[in-house]
Amino acid sequence: MARVIAFANQKGGVAKTTTTLNLAVAFKEQGLNVLCVDLDPQGNLTMSQGLNPDEIDRSMYDVLVHKLPIEEVIHEREVDLAVSSIDLAGAELALSSMIGRERALEKALVSVRERYDYILFDTPPSLGLLTINAFVASDGVIVPVQTEYLALRGLVQLENTLAMVRENLNPNVEIIGILPTMFDKRLLNSKEAVEILTENFGDLVYDTKIRKTVRFAEAPVKGQSVLAYDPTGEAAKLYRDLAKEVLNGAKAREHA
16 A cells, blocks of 8 residues: 655745655655655646646546546656646635545545555645645655744644644644755754754654755756756755655654
8 A cells, every 4th residue: 555645834935846756756766656646726746747737638626526536637757647737726615515525535546545655745835625635645744844934833833734634534644754945054044944943843854955956946847857857966866865764764653
């Protein structure tokens, strides 16, 4: 059965999409079978694999709202990708009147969970119904956090939402890792933010820090991951390091 991880932070621009894709490709390099699911109506993950969300006929909207089999929206790219389209913006409204609306994604995954080692969700920058669906369907949550002081406030809100999900819908979901992103080792406030994260969350904070680099902006334009676009560069190395950390953490939890 696939291990399912959601990448979540209600703040936008923290490298959620970049992390979802590049970690997935790094997993694939390790011989794992990976499915990415784009749950963001902006469709950045879909675009970063060279697909145009505006030209997609069937997407995760149809899976969640019309119960279309998820296999029908999976495109084979660097990794398998269940695509998003702008229709997904209407999913929260359409789902809101449905019974069991928080479990739509969990049910959709049943038919493919046996096929993959990992399923990774890229969630929208909000704690709405799409993100709740991701939490209900997940084994764990990785939170990319920009290394600046104000970024920590959002983590409290996210923790509160996860606590509600644990209480009512999925008792097992929890934060399994916090990933410092946009890290600039020359800036004192970047270092201080990591220190504050570590003080508050201890071992949950990954040793790997995703640094700022122009490669992250260039790769999606080419419809590629950083690992395909610049395989020997520093950015690719960082995501390979992160993949090792995440996989080692998963092994540790299995043996615990």
